[in-house]
Amino acid sequence: MTAATTPQFSLLQRATAEAVGTALLLAAVVGSGIMGERLAGGNMAVALLANTLATGAALVALILTFGPISGAHFNPAVTLADASQGGTRWPEVPLYIAAQIGGAFAGVAAAHTMFEAPLFFAARHVRSGMAQAFSEFVATFGLLAVIWGCGRLRSSAVPFAVGAYITAAYWFTASTSFANPAVTLARAASDTFSGIRPADAPAFIVAQLLGAAAATALFGWLVPSRPEPSP
Numbered sequence: 001m002t003a004a005t006t007p008q009f010s011l012l013q014r015a016t017a018e019a020v021g022t023a024l025l026l027a028a029v030v031g032s033g034i035m036g037e038r039l040a041g042g043n044m045a046v047a048l049l050a051n052t053l054a055t056g057a058a059l060v061a062l063i064l065t066f067g068p069i070s071g072a073h074f075n076p077a078v079t080l081a082d083a084s085q086g087g088t089r090w091p092e093v094p095l096y097i098a099a100q101i102g103g104a105f106a107g108v109a110a111a112h113t114m115f116e117a118p119l120f121f122a123a124r125h126v127r128s129g130m131a132q133a134f135s136e137f138v139a140t141f142g143l144l145a146v147i148w149g150c151g152r153l154r155s156s157a158v159p160f161a162v163g164a165y166i167t168a169a170y171w172f173t174a175s176t177s178f179a180n181p182a183v184t185l186a187r188a189a190s191d192t193f194s195g196i197r198p199a200d201a202p203a204f205i206v207a208q209l210l211g212a213a214a215a216t217a218l219f220g221w222l223v224p225s226r227p228e229p230s231p
Contacts, residue, residue, distance in 0.1 A: 021062045022103030025058060025183070028055055031054075032054030055170070077181055080209070122198055123188050125197055140207070140212050140215070175204070
């Protein structure tokens with residue numbers, strides 16, 4: 001999620017980093033949701049807190065690990081925003097997004113396997129309505145604002161800023177801040193604490209893309225520098 005790619009690594013290496021990083025992120029999101037729900041004894045606030053802390057901590061670690069290789073986008077909205085600003089090359093975008101989506105489903109499958117659940121099963125967790133969709137717009141707008149602001153002004157802070165923002169956004173958004181189309185699609189295949197009903201996923205994804213576009217436009221004016229494209 002550093003929104004910058006590193007030219008010394010091949011496209012295959014970078015796509016692999018995106019796939020593995022996104023898989024580990026989803027394993028953390030779904031796995032901690034299952035564990036939190038099992039241990040919380042019906043206390044949903046405690047389960048959400050466990051899910052939140054694990055996700056935020058995992059994000060920091062994963063961005064520090066994979067950021068120097070691929071930019072650690074782990075998110076199609078970030079990749080599209082980065083490409084629109086001259087970062088990731090447009091011909092590379094489809095492979096990045098495919099790697100992110102494939103990695104996300106692999107991470108869900110890994111979490112399910114660890115907790116002895118079916119590999120994939122459609123979620124029944126209803127997350128519908130305008131408030132939920134608007135929450136995803138706000139969550140993704142904020143995420144991209146953090147990435148662009150820190151990435152252009154204090155890049156070393158990006159992993160910690162992103163982890164902190166997502167940790168907070170789990171609690172201040174009604175949707176618990178998916179803020180990621182790949183995450184949304186994969187969590188629709190998990191009927192667990194962190195799942196989303198497949199019918200509700202399209203509205204989330206549209207809101208996420210709109211939020212990312214709005215933040216990118218704003219920071220194109222606030223901080224108009226552009227990342228150098230990879231060769």
